[in-house]
Amino acid sequence: MSSNKESTARTLIVALAVSLVASVFVAGSAIYLKPVQEENRQLDKQRSILAIAGVGGAERSAKEVQDFFNTRIKAEVVDLTTGEIKSDLDPKTFDALKAARDPKTSIELTGADDIALIKRREQFTTVYRLQEEDGTFAALILPIRGYGLWSTLHGFLALKPDLNTVIGLGFYQHAETPGLGGEVDNPKWRASWTGKTLFDADGKPNIEIVKGGVDKNSPAAEHQIDALAGATLTSKGVDRLLQFWLGEQGFGAYLEKLRAEPLASQEGGH
Ligand SMILES: Cc1cc2nc3c(=O)[nH]c(=O)nc-3n(C[C@H](O)[C@H](O)[C@H](O)COP(=O)(O)O)c2cc1C
Numbered sequence: 460m461s462s463n464k465e466s467t468a469r470t471l472i473v474a475l476a477v478s479l480v481a482s483v484f485v486a487g488s489a490i491y492l493k494p495v496q497e498e499n500r501q502l503d504k505q506r507s508i509l510a511i512a513g514v515g516g517a518e519r520s521a522k523e524v525q526d527f528f529n530t531r532i533k534a535e536v537v538d539l540t541t542g543e544i545k546s547d548l549d550p551k552t553f554d555a556l557k558a559a560r561d562p563k564t565s566i567e568l569t570g571a572d573d574i575a576l577i578k579r580r581e582q583f584t585t586v587y588r589l590q591e592e593d594g595t596f597a598a599l600i601l602p603i604r605g606y607g608l609w610s611t612l613h614g615f616l617a618l619k620p621d622l623n624t625v626i627g628l629g630f631y632q633h634a635e636t637p638g639l640g641g642e643v644d645n646p647k648w649r650a651s652w653t654g655k656t657l658f659d660a661d662g663k664p665n666i667e668i669v670k671g672g673v674d675k676n677s678p679a680a681e682h683q684i685d686a687l688a689g690a691t692l693t694s695k696g697v698d699r700l701l702q703f704w705l706g707e708q709g710f711g712a713y714l715e716k717l718r719a720e721p722l723a724s725q726e727g728g729h
Pocket residue numbers: 608609635636637639640641687688689690691692693694
């Protein structure tokens with residue numbers, strides 16, 4: 460009887476010891492792997508920026524992506540309200556999504572102001588300029604995000620130096636259904652954005668995702684994209700997030716400033 464009790468106690472002690480060791484090991488690996496995961500997330504985002512800007516991304520090694528960023532991409536933090544560059548904020552360390560969660564560094568969006576369904580918008584965000592080897596401005600890459608059907612889609616929009624023609628649009632993070640809303644990642648759909656124009660002659664956003672197919676012969680076609688088949692709700696989310704980020708609440712002030720002082724005339728400086 461007493462040996463039975465002893466063996467139960469021993470079993471419990473061993474089980475406890477094993478689970479303690481295991482939890483220390485799991486917690487330790489989570490802490491140890493965190494910086495690696497963060498680095499990989501950063502790399503994924505950078506690859507996505509390059510792919511959307513049409514300069515390849517997926518096939519580049521981590522070092523090649525880093526080198527390209529150091530030489531050909533100029534990142535800047537922008538004040539979304541005024542459109543001014545915030546030169547006192549380092550784009551390498553500034554985290555716009557973190558800023559969007561903090562009431563001190565973001566504004567609350569409600570009702571008609573929150574068409575992208577993001578609840579809060581950061582005061583400052585990071586934008587990227589792609590430069591040719593000689594330093595001339597080749598593309599402006601803007602971060603965009605908004606709610607689809609199941610998730611917030613996070614991505615980038617790359618514009619030609621005319622600040623109107625799309626080079627590419629894509630999302631590096633979302634949780635829409637594969638085969639339905641997840642088709643935002645379909646290379647064919649992504650390619651359908653290239654060459655579209657986002658603004659009217661007076662600078663007003665004019666881009667629309669249409670259900671049932673774009674009439675290629677219509678003059679409006681240059682401002683229209685086919686909705687994803689069977690995923691009207693995600694498509695509407697992408698439409699709304701673009702209206703938001705191209706409008707006054709988004710990059711409106713910044714783009715207006717750039718139109719007044721075109722980047723195409725600026726050179727050099729990484
Ligand atoms: C399990 C499940 C997952 C779905 N996922 C999506 C999705 O990610 N995006 C989307 O727009 N619609 C999704 N839908 C379909 C929507 O409910 C809706 O039917 C669709 O957006 C309408 O698009 P349509 O008018 O092109 O058919 C999903 C439906 C089901 C049953």
